[in-house]
Amino acid sequence: MSDMLKFPQDDTDFNVALSMSLVLFGFDGSQLQLLLTRSKREPFKDALFLPSRYLEAQDELALSARSMFHGLFGYDDPEIIEQLKAFGGVFRHPFGRVINIAFYALVRKEDFLAEKWEHHGMQWSPVDRVPDLAFDHNEIVKYARERLKRRVKRRPVGFQLLPDEFTLGQLQTLYEQALGKTFDKRNFRKKLFKSPLLHDLERKATGGETGQHKGSQLYAFERERYQRMKNEGYDFLF
Amino acid sequence: MSDMLKFPQDDTDFNVALSMSLVLFGFDGSQLQLLLTRSKREPFKDALFLPSRYLEAQDELALSARSMFHGLFGYDDPEIIEQLKAFGGVFRHPFGRVINIAFYALVRKEDFLAEKWEHHGMQWSPVDRVPDLAFDHNEIVKYARERLKRRVKRRPVGFQLLPDEFTLGQLQTLYEQALGKTFDKRNFRKKLFKSPLLHDLERKATGGETGQHKGSQLYAFERERYQRMKNEGYDFLF
DNA sequence: CCAAAAGTGTTACCCGTACACCCATGG
DNA sequence: CCATGGGTGTACGGGTAACACTTTTGG
Numbered sequence: 138m139s140d141m142l143k144f145p146q147d148d149t150d151f152n153v154a155l156s157m158s159l160v161l162f163g164f165d166g167s168q169l170q171l172l173l174t175r176s177k178r179e180p181f182k183d184a185l186f187l188p189s190r191y192l193e194a195q196d197e198l199a200l201s202a203r204s205m206f207h208g209l210f211g212y213d214d215p216e217i218i219e220q221l222k223a224f225g226g227v228f229r230h231p232f233g234r235v236i237n238i239a240f241y242a243l244v245r246k247e248d249f250l251a252e253k254w255e256h257h258g259m260q261w262s263p264v265d266r267v268p269d270l271a272f273d274h275n276e277i278v279k280y281a282r283e284r285l286k287r288r289v290k291r292r293p294v295g296f297q298l299l300p301d302e303f304t305l306g307q308l309q310t311l312y313e314q315a316l317g318k319t320f321d322k323r324n325f326r327k328k329l330f331k332s333p334l335l336h337d338l339e340r341k342a343t344g345g346e347t348g349q350h351k352g353s354q355l356y357a358f359e360r361e362r363y364q365r366m367k368n369e370g371y372d373f374l375f
Numbered sequence: 376m377s378d379m380l381k382f383p384q385d386d387t388d389f390n391v392a393l394s395m396s397l398v399l400f401g402f403d404g405s406q407l408q409l410l411l412t413r414s415k416r417e418p419f420k421d422a423l424f425l426p427s428r429y430l431e432a433q434d435e436l437a438l439s440a441r442s443m444f445h446g447l448f449g450y451d452d453p454e455i456i457e458q459l460k461a462f463g464g465v466f467r468h469p470f471g472r473v474i475n476i477a478f479y480a481l482v483r484k485e486d487f488l489a490e491k492w493e494h495h496g497m498q499w500s501p502v503d504r505v506p507d508l509a510f511d512h513n514e515i516v517k518y519a520r521e522r523l524k525r526r527v528k529r530r531p532v533g534f535q536l537l538p539d540e541f542t543l544g545q546l547q548t549l550y551e552q553a554l555g556k557t558f559d560k561r562n563f564r565k566k567l568f569k570s571p572l573l574h575d576l577e578r579k580a581t582g583g584e585t586g587q588h589k590g591s592q593l594y595a596f597e598r599e600r601y602q603r604m605k606n607e608g609y610d611f612l613f
Numbered sequence: 614c615c616a617a618a619a620g621t622g623t624t625a626c627c628c629g630t631a632c633a634c635c636c637a638t639g640g
Numbered sequence: 641c642c643a644t645g646g647g648t649g650t651a652c653g654g655g656t657a658a659c660a661c662t663t664t665t666g667g
Contacts, residue, residue: 589666
């Protein structure tokens with residue numbers, strides 16, 4: 138019971154290191170993907186793992202995540218990044234305990250600053266074929282995929298994962314990948330047209346560019362409208 | 376970009392302290408409540424806050440939460456306690472950075488070891504009248520209430536919050552408190568009887584003991600049945 | 614005796630689901 | 641010309657939501 142009252146008494150109580158990892162989901166039109174990087178040092182030399190950083194004691198958690206995100210994508214936004222939870226207890230550094238706080242974000246693959254990062258071993262990997270990762274990062278990825286499933290049901294995640302113009306086929310594939318099941322085309326469309334968030338661009342893609350045959354209708358998300366509606370209490374539900 | 380690769384270089388990088396807080400929800404038959412304790416020292420002397428502890432570097436996060444829980448309730452169970460997330464950046468101790476990792480659990484108020492703890496300033500407080508708390512604990516409580524809302528929809532939380540025998544009125548009040556809305560009595564009952572988890576004890580409470588007038592039917596949850604069904608993929612949905 | 618909560622069924626509507634065929638085009 | 645994905649409507653069933661009155665008993 139006295140431990141309820143225990144406070145750090147001196148600086149020997151400040152002996153834990155913090156790290157932060159980003160789980161970044163992207164979508165290439167047919168597959169959900171995950172950004173991974175390659176470790177250059179022991180104890181996991183050459184293993185893949187999530188983009189990660191050790192934090193200084195003064196680093197704000199969310200700000201550190203945003204700044205790392207900015208480095209990778211060239212922009213950032215407080216709404217994009219969300220904390221998952223703290224992971225502890227698996228990897229211990231020779232100098233002591235490390236707590237990893239994981240964040241997640243949904244991004245557009247094409248925003249990734251590939252030229253800048255690819256030669257550092259950064260690469261996209263399909264989420265259903267994620268290899269063994271260093272540390273406990275497979276566990277983090279698993280947790281993040283569950284979170285994504287829940288978010289897909291309650292937020293229009295297409296906003297974040299798809300380019301400005303997209304087809305309903307791509308949108309459906311995205312939902313199928315994220316939730317791990319397939320949907321009936323007609324029902325899927327009906328469902329999404331119930332919410333007034335899809336703007337018909339009244340233009341068709343020529344088939345070739347999206348790998349289709351018959352060119353398909355292009356849509357955009359009504360970003361501002363969604364923001365306004367959200368402020369008025371609108372609740373997206375897939 | 377080099378910060379992507381930064382590892383702790385020596386023990387001066389291990390300079391963060393960890394703390395852990397529990398958000399414990401209970402229910403007294405008519406109100407959702409929260410367990411709070413009173414700070415005995417600066418910088419928040421006499422303020423209320425969540426039961427909390429500083430962690431040693433070697434403490435496992437989940438095990439520490441369980442052990443504190445055990446101290447308060449005399450039992451514990453890995454399934455009860457769930458991590459919320461890490462909260463950082465608000466309170467900084469004179470000696471350095473403190474990261475607080477919050478956990479939450481749903482408990483039966485009557486299991487609380489009141490005799491042991493009440494004279495330490497521990498007390499239940501109705502969730503809709505939580506006072507200003509020390510540190511960033513109001514933020515943690517807010518986050519925990521959102522989590523509870525989601526859990527109520529997907530898990531039979533009555534299991535954890537109600538005593539072995541309870542009435543449908545109590546159960547409904549619990550759902551109304553947790554979700555912040557009211558329900559039609561008949562629809563509520565239909566909905567809950569769809570799942571086979573309520574066992575009719577074929578006994579009525581005498582009105583007086585539960586503060587009612589007309590005595591009402593007593594029910595129990597089918598614990599084992601729920602466990603079995605869950606293993607077979609059953610998904611509770613309110 | 615009255616205030617307070619218990620208990621009980623029916624109806625209307627909405628939403629989710631199942632289901633099959635023709636069309637346009639790239640190769 | 642054919643393989644591939646695009647595009648379209650209907651019917652059924654289940655679930656949710658709205659709704660009002662009688663019963664019991666504590667005080």
